[in-house]
Each structure stands twice: as C-alpha cells, then as structure tokens.
Amino acid sequence: MTRLAVHAEIIKLAHILNVSEQQLAFLQTLAPESLRQFRFAIIELLQDQQKPRFRYLARWVNWLPSWLTVLMVKRFLDPFIVAQIAIHLSTENLYRIAKHLSAKTLAAISVYLDPRLARELLAYFTTHQIMDIAQVLLQQRDFVTMGRFVSMLSDEVVQDVAQIVEQESDLLEIAFYIESREQIDHLVHVLPKQRIEQALLIITDPGQRLVWPKLLALMSHIGYGLKQELGDLAVQQGENVINAIIQAAQEDQLWEDMLPVVACLSEQAQHYVANLPALRQVEIIQSIVAAADRCDLWTDMLVVVNYMQDEARQAVASAIAQIDEEVLHHIAYASLLRSQWEVTFDIVRRMPIEKQQQCQKILDAYMQQLDSETYQYLDRLLERYQIHAATVH
Template identity: 30%
Template sequence: MTTLDSRAEVLKLARLLDADDERLSFLARLDARELRRLRERMTDVLFDANLPMLRRMAAASKLLPGAVTAKIAERVYGPLLCARIAGVMEADRAVDVAKRLTTAFLADVAIELDPRRVSEIIARMPRTRILEIAEELVRREDWITIGRFVGHLPDETVEAAFVVLHDVALLHTAFVLDDKARVGQVVELLPEDRFDGLAAAAAELDLWVPTFDLLAHIGNGDRELLAGALRRLDKASVARAREKAEEMGVLHYLEA
C-alpha cells in the first residue's frame, strides 16, 4: 500500500504546484514520507516569501473594522493573498473577518491555505461555518482541500461533517488525507450503516483504489465491517472487487 500512499502524495504535490499530476506520476516510485517532506518544504518556501510585507498587511488590517477588511479581502486581495496573510494574522481577528466572508470565497481561501499555519484559526471557527465550507468543497469535488483540513478538526466537527460528506466523498477524501494515521480515527466515528454505502459507492464508480487504501489504514474491527460490506455486494461486483484486489496484492482483505 506504500505505492498508493505515494500516488496520493503526488496528487497533493501537483495541486501545490498547479501542475498536471500525470506529469509528476514518475514520483510515485518514491517513498510517500519523502514526498510529503518535499511538499511541506515547498509549501514553507511559498508561504515564507514576502513574510515581512504580509505581517505589515496583517497589522494594518487591525486599523479597520472587520466588515471593511472583509470587503477589501474579497474584492481586492483575492483568495491567494488572503491565505498568505491568514498565516500571520491574530486568530481572533482572522475569525472575525472570516465570519463576514461569503462561503464560496472562504472555500477559495481554504484551497490556498497551509492548515499547519492556521490551526488556531480553524479551532476557533464556528462549526456551522466549517460545515458550510465543507459542503461547498464537496460540491466542487475538491477532496484534496478537505483532506488537508480533516487532521486539524476536532472529532465532534468531523462527525458532524458526515452529513455533507457522502460515501463517494469519504472514499476520495480518505485517500488524500494528509495524516493517514487520522484515517482510522475518522472511520471509527462512522455509524455502521455507512459501510454498506461505501462498498456500494466503490462498486458503482469503480473506486477500488481508494477503497482498498482505506482498508489498509483502518483498525481490524472497521476493516472487517467494510470487507463484510464488500463481500455482500452482488456477484459481479464481488468478482470485480476480487480482481482489483488481486492486482493490487490485497486480496487477503476480502477473505472471510
């Protein structure tokens, strides 16, 4: 499953560089941990550029009412610059401004953010606002952005987000989750009746790669629940699942 982890890292690196992931596919032969370190270092370089100017802009924003700052942010700065400024902004001030921004714009900003730099802001954002942003990102099918933030959200918020994260969204998001150790913790929060839905989504849309990747990163109890749901699919789907599992060297996951 190391190869799958590397493939997921290539997708995230391509997003960071605004590049076609196919052009970077050769990197999937490298260790996923090395790829993640490379991506984080490149993120640091991008976010640390012009740091003094960003700090001055963040300090200057405190001189204006939150409503005015929000209008300037959305109409003048744009999502990329706002994401950079958020990384050096006081959390309370950033949350106050964020509450006044449209959901669509906040989703645009989320795409450009480095969650590591805004973890305190994320923690202070109202849950309803986070769920609105999540719903917008699901509508856009932006699994990478969702996956980058899951590790920075409390369990209660993740559990609440299951309402907007449908089965297809969960499979895709788990595949590109930044911290794969978090995958098992997230799946532990799922109600048991969701496992049949995950299996059905895998069969309907041929999502075997993220499904078997998910099986590799969850605990034994949840693994058996998902594997059992896969074994209960119709005969044609079970045959297809076994075929793909054998190709990927994970057929043992489907054995009763």
Template identity: 30%
Template sequence: MSEHLVAVAETTKLARLLGITDPTELDFLVDLPPAALREFRERATDRLFDRDTKRLKGVAAGAKLVPVAISAKVAQRAFGPTLCAAVASTIDPQRAIDIAKSLPAPFLADCAVQLDPRRTAAIIAAVPPQLVADVARELLTHGDHITMGRFVHVVPEPALRAAAPVMSDTDLLRIAFLLEDKTAIDHVLHIVADRVPGVIRAAAAQSMWAEAIDLLDSIAPHNRGWIGDLTAELDDNVIDALVTAVQELDAWPTLLPITGAMSTDSLRRFAERHAIQNPQTLRALIASTGRHDLWAHAHPLVHAALTAETPAPVWATLIELRDEIPADLLAELAERARQLGRDDDAGNLQPVSATA
C-alpha cells in the first residue's frame, strides 16, 4: 500500500511539472516503481532548467550590476516568475535573498511553484521566517500543497515554525503526503506535535485515511509511542473510522508498530474501544498478521484486548482461528482466559491438533 501511495504522490508532482491540471490523467503510471517516477521527474526538471544555462548565467551576471531595488522591479515586470525561478539557481544566494525581500509575497509564491529545491536549497534556507510564512499563506490560498511539500526538507526550523500557524490541520496532512523527502516528517512532527490529534481528526473528517496511514508509515520508531498515546485519546468515532480504514487498506503493518509502542495505559484504552472489541476486526487483524508475520507487533494489542468485558463473540473468534495463532501466544491467551475466570474458553484455546 505504501509503495502505491508514494507513486500517487509522485504522479501528482509530475503532473504539476508537465502542466497537467488533473493528476489522475497519469494514473496509468501508478503501478511503476516510485523511484523510477521520481528519477524521470528529476531528469525532466533538469532538461527544463539546463536547456538555456548559458543565457541564464548572462542574465544573472547582469543582475549584479544594478541596485537590488531595480533588479526586483525588472524581475517582477519584465522577467516574470518562470524566468526568475530559472535564474535563481545561477545568482549568488545572498543577492537572491536581497532581491526576494523587495518582492511581494504573491509574486514570490508564483516563483516558488517553478523552483527546483535541489538547485535553490541555499537560497530557501536563508529566506527570513516571516517571508516564508507570507509565501506559504499565498500558496495555501490557492490550495498549492505540492509546492509546500517539495520545500519542507530544505526550510530551517525557525521558518517552519513561522509558517505552521498559517496551515490548517488538513493542509498539514496534504503537505505531509506530498513531502519530497519523507525523512523530514519527523522534524515536522517535532514542530507541530500539539496538532497531531487535529491532523488525525482531519483525516476522519475529510476521508483522507490513506494519506494519514502513509504519514504513520513514514515516522521513525522513536516517534511511534507518543503518537500512539495521542491517538488512543481520540473520540470513539475517530478510532472506529481509523480501524475501519486500516482493515480496508490492509494497513495493520502500519498500525501495529504504533500500538506496540504505546504506553500500558494508552494501549489498554485503545484495546477497549468498540472498534477493537469486534470479531470482524479481530479476524482481519489475525489474517493480516499472519500474511505479514507481524505477531511480535500484534501480541501486545491482542493481549490487551482481552478483559473481563470482552464480548463472548471475540473469544469465540479467537477459538475459531486458534490454529492461525502461534502456539506461545495461544498459550498466553489461554492463561489470560483462566485469569478472567473463563475456564471453558481457556480449554478451547488450544490448537486443534492438541485436542484431536
């Protein structure tokens, strides 16, 4: 699932580069390896930027000869955003920043759409935080999450902190999905940690669970615990929607490492939710866990789900599927049943071969 979603993100960015307004026109490419799609997009970008390198360097040299204010006026009135973006990578970064400070945010936003972050990282990193926030506001006014996602990994923390308040929770989710460098997600989470519950609620409200699960799939192991604990605190309807989406997308390989990293109290709260105390959920969980060999991750959740209030159908489902559960875990679940005074269930929680 994750590979498919990465491919969707790549075709979305490729559509922007090619001037295609409807990214779904490139759906025929989503079964290709995401790395291949990205390489094609980057090579196409290089062709576009490199075809007039000599001429662009001449324009950049001329920009050094006139005052910043005049360069800014020429950039806005004569060059336009596309040419400015092409020239940007050939100008001294400090000179480019000085010119940018004299340009209005809407024009800079139009330039940002055309920029290649691989060529202009030094310039972007030096843009003042407030100017970054102003440009971000302009981009989001037009719903441009693609450009935002392409530059997050080269924007320093002070600028990200300045820009974060102009983004809604839904914006954050869309931008995270389109990140050029998914390893940047952990840095972003550090900055917007208090907004993670809102982002998950936005996923429920906007039916964007695929994007949210892709986000969870991208986070580093050291962030799983606190994100899991925050998730366990959400309302039942959000948890229900999350678990339903996980079943539909077969995303247990993403969710189980999160639940496995939860604190004891958070895992108990999560395991006691209606969505988990459900035979259908248990059946899907066991099937997916077996397919992906995730028993080490599933173990804590299955164990925590068995309480004195666990419905009888859940126990019946465990018994029905007992031969699909590893013997050591099955023995532990039988012992858990005995502790809860469910001796009949404990007796039935043995492999069929052991009772034959």
C-alpha cells in the first residue's frame, strides 16, 4: 500500500460521489486496489439503480430524429442522465448526436461517461474535437476526467493535447489520475524529455508545494526500468533537486513510495543519493526505517544501505534498535532473499549489545537450516564482524 495511490483513489471516489475528500478520510487505511474495486462497484451500482429507466429513454432517443435529441441534450437533460442513456445506444448513433454538441457540453458528459463506451466513441472524433474537449476540461481543472481518458488516445493525439497543457504541473496532475502503471509509463515515453526535466524541477519551487506529491507519485507508480531512468534523470539535475525530493518525502511521510525508487537507481546514482548529508539526518533515517518495516520494504532498504557510509549506517542501526524484536526477523528474511548478509552484519555490529544478542538467536535459527557451504560463508562473516552465533555447526 502507498499513501499516494490511496490518496489518488480517494479523490477519484470523491469525484464520483460528489463529496469532499475529507468526508472519505476514513478510507485512508485501505489498500489502493481495494479502493479501486470499491470505486468500480459504486459506478456499477449507480448505473444499475436506474438501468430500466435509462434503457427506456434510450429507445425513445433511437426513435427520435437526431436534431430533436440534440435539442433535448442541450436544453433539458442533465449530463449524468445523458451519460447513462448513452450506455444503451450504438456508437454510431452516439456520434451522430455528439458531433452537434459543443465541447463544453461534451466535457460535462464525459465526466460520467463509461470508459469502455468512451474508448469506442473517441475513435470517431477528430483530433481537433478531442483537443477542444480537453481544453474545456483543462480550464475547469478537471484532471480526474483527463487522466481517465488520456490512455484511450493515440500517441499522436496525446502529443497534440500535451501541447495545450502548458504547465508541467498540470501534466503531473493528469498523470496522477491515470489508472494503470503501464499507461503512466507510456505517457512518460510519449512526452518530450525536456518536459519531464522541467517537471522534475517543480520540486525546487516552494510556490508549487501542493504539486510536489504528484511528482513523487509519478516517480513511484512507473515501472522498474522507468523508475531507474527517471530517478537517474532527477540525480542529473543536481543536489538541490534530490534534497528537495528528500525533504518533500519527509514532510509528507512518503518514504514507502520513494524507497523503492531509490533502490531502482543505477549503482552510481544510488551511491550518490545514499551518501547525501540529508540522508544522514537522524529523523529522516528513522522515518525511512519505520516505512521499511511497516510496508515490508527491507529488501529495498538493504539495497540502499549497502551504498551508505559509516555515519548513515550508524543512524540506520540506531533507528532499527528502537523498534521491537520482530523487525530483526524481517531484516534477516530480507537478507536471505537478497543475499545482503554483509551489510546486515555491519548494521548489527553497530547495535546495542542486547539487540546483538537477539540477532544472534535469530541468525542461529537461520544457520541451522543452511547447507554447509552457505553456513561456512556466514560463519566467516560473523567472525569478521565480531558477531558470534549462539551455537556451533
């Protein structure tokens, strides 16, 4: 679960229910996928409640001449009702009506339109018509609807629409509401690299503080390869940008989102980031360690700690020592998964003696289940770091 993904789902749900985000704050403890399924269920429920009535109205629309239907849509029918009737009409019939409606009217209807139907309908629209609708949604700051439909457009149309979105902050807002990681990845690849670089620099602008989490969300929600590409690009922008990202992650407690990004960086970039003065601050290290334990991110954490130097490693050891014994089991399991025993033992040797004794018991349980070669390897490491297992082989 990530805070940013949950936040996006709550906003989408509030948009559907026409309530404030604060009224749905009680949902923050749920997983984003659960919220997503709940949102889809709400949409289905809203559609099913009046389905017989809308099906009946759709039969009338099919019978009436197009000009009269257009008049009714313009003058008398609520956009929500039009969107529900549209479900029961053929795509061809819909377009015959839609082509006579203004971009403002179509934008209002698109807020409630079933995405599956919208995908078919958009195939009939010209690029100019789509851009007009996008312009209205942009003026209305309806990034939720724009994010919902952007993945349905061709690359050429996306590039054209992106040109009318002049502010990189608005691009980040749109990307924040795109449904899937694959769609976000594709959008990033379609956009010019210069615009991505400009978006990264937003993190250094205090005047755009409210947009910072959207940038971190973009870096968090993309796939592994793109995480590394975009993360390395951020590092190339200089220490000010990375320090601003670290500070934003700390202020909003978004380390569960950002730790996997750091773990995806290239070796050179990881070494650079892991040894910045900002990541030697005790309170920041404590927040990162807490997030790693809370969200089962120890495999990522050990990758990052592997590049840290003494001062930062000591801060990590001190932070771990303040958590209950269960954390040591989590770290041992992560060490086994990633074969990160050397960095783990280096952290253990920096802990208070009572914590080292707890580690010895946990390590002993692991070592008794290992083959002879692995046992001997770990035994040598224990000797090197002056950590002695509780039993002998």
